[in-house]
Amino acid sequence: MKRDNRRKMVFALFMGFVYILFGTIQLITGSSKALLNLTAPENLGRFITDVLFIPPDAIGGFVLILMGSVFIYGFVEIHSGREEGIAYVYVGILLSLIFAGIYVLAAVGNILEVYILKNTAFADWSILDDIRPEIYLGFISLLSYLQWKDDFDIEND
Amino acid sequence: MSEITLDTLKPGDLAKITKVRVKGHTRRKLFDMGMVAGSEIELIRKAPLGDPIEFRIKGYNLSIRKDEARQIFVHII
Amino acid sequence: MENNKIRVALAGNPNVGKTTLFNAITGSRQHVGNWPGVTVEKKSGTKIYKGYEIEIIDLPGTYSLTAYSMDEIVARDFIIEEKPDIVIQIVDASNLERNLYLTTQLMELQTEMIIALNMCDLALERGDKLYLDKMEEILAAPVVKTVASRNIGIEELLDKVIEEKNNEQYHGHEIGYGDEIEGMILEIEKVLIADQELADRYPLRWISIRLLEGDMNVMEKISKSPASVAINDLLDSIDQEEYEADIADKRYETINAIFPQLCTRCNVKLSKSDMIDRVLTNKYLGIPIFLALMWGAFELTFAFATPFTGMIEIGFTWLANIVADSLQPAWLASLIGDGIIGGVGAVLTFVPNIFILFFLLSLLEGSGYLSRAAFIMDRLMYKIGMHGKSFIPMLMGFGCNVPAIMATRSIEDEKDRLITILVVPFVSCGARLPIYILFAGTFFGRQAGTVVFMMYVLGIAVAVASAKLLRATLVKGKPAPFIMEMPPYRVPTLKTSLIHMWDNGAMYIKKAGSIILLGVVIIWLLASFPWGIEYGSEASYVGMIGHIFEPVMEPLGFDWKITVSLIFGFVAKEIVVASMGVLFGVGDNPEALTQSLIADPAITALSSLSLMVFSLLYMPCVATLGVIKKETGSWKWTLFALIYGVTIAWIIAFIVYQGGKLLGY
Numbered sequence: 001m002k003r004d005n006r007r008k009m010v011f012a013l014f015m016g017f018v019y020i021l022f023g024t025i026q027l028i029t030g031s032s033k034a035l036l037n038l039t040a041p042e043n044l045g046r047f048i049t050d051v052l053f054i055p056p057d058a059i060g061g062f063v064l065i066l067m068g069s070v071f072i073y074g075f076v077e078i079h080s081g082r083e084e085g086i087a088y089v090y091v092g093i094l095l096s097l098i099f100a101g102i103y104v105l106a107a108v109g110n111i112l113e114v115y116i117l118k119n120t121a122f123a124d125w126s127i128l129d130d131i132r133p134e135i136y137l138g139f140i141s142l143l144s145y146l147q148w149k150d151d152f153d154i155e156n157d
Numbered sequence: 158m159s160e161i162t163l164d165t166l167k168p169g170d171l172a173k174i175t176k177v178r179v180k181g182h183t184r185r186k187l188f189d190m191g192m193v194a195g196s197e198i199e200l201i202r203k204a205p206l207g208d209p210i211e212f213r214i215k216g217y218n219l220s221i222r223k224d225e226a227r228q229i230f231v232h233i234i
Numbered sequence: 235m236e237n238n239k240i241r242v243a244l245a246g247n248p249n250v251g252k253t254t255l256f257n258a259i260t261g262s263r264q265h266v267g268n269w270p271g272v273t274v275e276k277k278s279g280t281k282i283y284k285g286y287e288i289e290i291i292d293l294p295g296t297y298s299l300t301a302y303s304m305d306e307i308v309a310r311d312f313i314i315e316e317k318p319d320i321v322i323q324i325v326d327a328s329n330l331e332r333n334l335y336l337t338t339q340l341m342e343l344q345t346e347m348i349i350a351l352n353m354c355d356l357a358l359e360r361g362d363k364l365y366l367d368k369m370e371e372i373l374a375a376p377v378v379k380t381v382a383s384r385n386i387g388i389e390e391l392l393d394k395v396i397e398e399k400n401n402e403q404y405h406g407h408e409i410g411y412g413d414e415i416e417g418m419i420l421e422i423e424k425v426l427i428a429d430q431e432l433a434d435r436y437p438l439r440w441i442s443i444r445l446l447e448g449d450m451n452v453m454e455k456i457s458k459s460p461a462s463v464a465i466n467d468l469l470d471s472i473d474q475e476e477y478e479a480d481i482a483d484k485r486y487e488t489i490n491a492i493f494p495q496l497c498t499r500c501n502v503k504l505s506k507s508d509m510i511d512r513v514l515t516n517k518y519l520g521i522p523i524f525l526a527l528m529w530g531a532f533e534l535t536f537a538f539a540t541p542f543t544g545m546i547e548i549g550f551t552w553l554a555n556i557v558a559d560s561l562q563p564a565w566l567a568s569l570i571g572d573g574i575i576g577g578v579g580a581v582l583t584f585v586p587n588i589f590i591l592f593f594l595l596s597l598l599e600g601s602g603y604l605s606r607a608a609f610i611m612d613r614l615m616y617k618i619g620m621h622g623k624s625f626i627p628m629l630m631g632f633g634c635n636v637p638a639i640m641a642t643r644s645i646e647d648e649k650d651r652l653i654t655i656l657v658v659p660f661v662s663c664g665a666r667l668p669i670y671i672l673f674a675g676t677f678f679g680r681q682a683g684t685v686v687f688m689m690y691v692l693g694i695a696v697a698v699a700s701a702k703l704l705r706a707t708l709v710k711g712k713p714a715p716f717i718m719e720m721p722p723y724r725v726p727t728l729k730t731s732l733i734h735m736w737d738n739g740a741m742y743i744k745k746a747g748s749i750i751l752l753g754v755v756i757i758w759l760l761a762s763f764p765w766g767i768e769y770g771s772e773a774s775y776v777g778m779i780g781h782i783f784e785p786v787m788e789p790l791g792f793d794w795k796i797t798v799s800l801i802f803g804f805v806a807k808e809i810v811v812a813s814m815g816v817l818f819g820v821g822d823n824p825e826a827l828t829q830s831l832i833a834d835p836a837i838t839a840l841s842s843l844s845l846m847v848f849s850l851l852y853m854p855c856v857a858t859l860g861v862i863k864k865e866t867g868s869w870k871w872t873l874f875a876l877i878y879g880v881t882i883a884w885i886i887a888f889i890v891y892q893g894g895k896l897l898g899y
Contacts, residue, residue: 063526066522066526067526069519070513070519073513073516084512087512087513090509090513091513091514091523095523098527099530102534105534105538106533106534106538109537109538109539109541110537113540113544116545117541117548119544177479183715184475184479185478186298186302186715186717188482189300189482190332193486195483202515204609204610205515205517205518205520206610208612208613208616209609209613209622209716211515211720215332215486216329216331216332217331217720218508218721219717219718220716220717221715221717222612222715225715225716225717
């Protein structure tokens with residue numbers, strides 16, 4: 001196996017694990033109020049919402065789990081020696097960049113609400129409210145994309 | 158060499174078209190897209206739900222439904 | 235015609251960068267309209283270059299010119315009827331073999347042709363060797379290398395256009411079809427030449443070949459000619475299907491023969507694009523990834539569009555206030571303030587959504603993912619009598635029905651397209667949500683979320699059932715066959731996407747705008763007269779209409795007030811809520827409205843459910859009707875959409891209300 005593929009494999013395993021873990025938390029806290037309370041005991045709940053910035057959002061959680069699955073798929077493929085596995089890592093990175101982009105733009109939308117429209121519904125909004133795993137995990141993907149850009153380069157129109 | 162229909166190929170199979178039995182308007186369109194007797198064709202993949210099927214022909218990827226693929230005859234090469 | 239004017243038509247396969255090249259040449263000097271008599275989009279633009287005025291007409295992208303689709307007929311009719319000075323065929327250098335098929339047909343039209351060999355960089359990068367000199371010699375046409383996305387080769391191409399224009403003499407090559415077919419061609423030509431007018435107008439060899447291929451459209455062109463009887467006799471004597479196959483065979487045979495001389499080492503390995511497709515159309519991941527991407531698109535549309543919608547609302551409120559304060563007499567202030575500015579403003583609040591949806595659609599298209607979406611969903615859609623290509627437009631309907639209907643343009647088959655246009659209005663758009671939120675929130679408490687969700691499900695169910703119904707009755711037949719290129723994935727160009735967004739958004743404002751204005755003024759007149767009454771009150775015409783229709787609406791659980799607000803909802807569905815505020819005399823205070831709804835004995839949980847069902851289905855809003863008219867080109871179908879919607883809505887709301895009463899609610 002090429003050395004770089006080994007690194008991609010480890011990266012895929014790590015990203016897959018993190019995305020699925022965070023996604024599961026997001027899905028559980030988002031789909032049930034009761035479970036949200038379960039995770040709320042002071043320390044754990046605060047860790048989830050204030051340190052990891054994981055919002056309760058069921059569909060968002062599903063998307064995170066999906067992205068994690070793509071990475072894990074890639075890990076399995078590369079691990080069993082199939083070159084195509086790289087494609088899964090690539091698409092995983094691409095999806096994570098797309099969703100990071102979506103939430104960054106959504107945050108821009110909220111900033112406009114607050115500073116241009118002075119919408120009262122956004123009175124106690126802070127930029128921290130808009131930070132979510134999709135954004136900071138997307139940042140990790142961006143770094144690895146830049147690192148491996150030449151391997152992934154698809155044809156440009 | 159035995160003739161089979163296009164929909165019975167498996168991913169990665171390479172075949173040569175022998176006869177297009179599709180009728181009417183669709184026949185015309187298939188010709189235009191390169192599905193003529195003698196063309197080499199490879200089955201790339203099936204859609205997640207099993208239909209349509211994607212092929213590689215004349216240097217590009219083309220997908221058609223099983224309904225049409227069933228009426229196109231090939232032999233494996 | 236003056237000598238420094240040149241008319242150039244752009245022809246080429248879909249997905250070869252034709253639009254990008256068109257944009258690169260014309261920049262912002264474009265005009266978007268329709269081809270006369272059909273709903274195919276026509277784009278043209280002009281470029282002033284070295285003292286020449288070059289008019290560029292972008293023909294629809296086609297794989298062939300055989301009259302398979304409206305696109306193909308439009309493209310070739312333009313070339314043979316309008317006779318542009320020069321036809322540029324844009325050829326994808328990385329996919330020469332199939333692109334040359336169109337070239338062989340263009341050659342038969344005997345027009346001056348230039349080949350723009352686009353995306354050369356890709357082909358060269360992957361190691362193809364292209365022999366341009368040989369290509370020019372064999373195809374008897376100048377060949378120019380271009381990379382439209384990076385503006386490379388555009389000037390060389392325009393220089394060639396001018397050179398060819400000044401070089402009057404025509405030169406061209408033709409394909410030989412073998413003794414038997416050539417014999418037939420000669421015979422038909424002999425008959426045709428007797429008709430001098432026809433012979434002057436069309437290339438006879440082309441007509442003969444088309445006739446042998448059984449082209450109905452060309453048959454029609456010669457039907458008035460005295461030669462047509464003899465031609466029909468000749469054609470009856472041959473096996474048309476056999477000829478059709480042989481002619482296509484010969485074209486590809488010719489291409490096979492010349493292809494190795496033009497390009498070597500082409501198309502050898504599976505590309506990166508195929509690797510990506512392994513993931514995106516993966517048996518297990520393909521559909522979830524697709525759904526996730528679509529959900530992301532909606533998240534983005536709503537989150538990002540909201541502030542812009544807010545700005546438009548604020549702007550129009552401000553404008554309406556100025557008008558109300560400064561204009562005299564009062565009725566004029568009311569017409570312009572309440573009627574026009576209020577109504578148009580309500581409809582324009584959807585413009586940010588529409589623009590963003592169009593932008594995202596264009597990204598999907600430019601990246602090549604749109605074809606995969608159709609590929610993934612076709613099986614499901616086929617089962618309900620629709621085509622895979624209908625899925626994305628229907629999905630867009632959840633955002634706004636207007637861009638959804640405009641997006642049906644990518645569906646080639648007329649029937650498939652018509653059905654999609656007619657069922658999209660049942661997909662619950664964003665404007666209907668405020669109605670659900672008000673009523674479900676007021677009457678269903680903890681179950682509100684489920685009720686709203688059920689409305690969306692009902693919308694989909696009615697759309698699906700209507701598609702099946704239409705297939706069985708008015709629009710008979712099976713969905714068109716799925717024969718679709720899966721183009722390689724590409725990074726979409728921002729410029730193309732922005733232009734696409736702007737063209738379509740502006741078209742919505744312009745075309746739908748006039749109908750919206752008309753609808754808004756009619757509603758205002760009904761609400762303000764007879765003279766001297768309070769706007770929209772019981773004594774106004776709209777109030778009277780409400781009373782007139784009350785007996786019809788009563789079985790659904792609606793009194794005249796609800797009927798009136800539903801009439802107002804014609805302008806834009808979210809106005810239903812606002813007009814209830816007016817009718818209950820609480821203005822736009824949501825708390826007070828909730829209170830008076832609960833207090834009103836005429837409105838119960840059951841009747842509010844019936845109302846939600848009715849507002850989901852009852853009729854496309856005026857903007858949607860505007861685009862239905864524009865896209866179907868028919869008042870008949872527009873009227874049908876209206877009446878069908880109201881009927882279905884009445885029936886289902888009736889079942890809900892009366893059924894509910896029977897069950898004791």
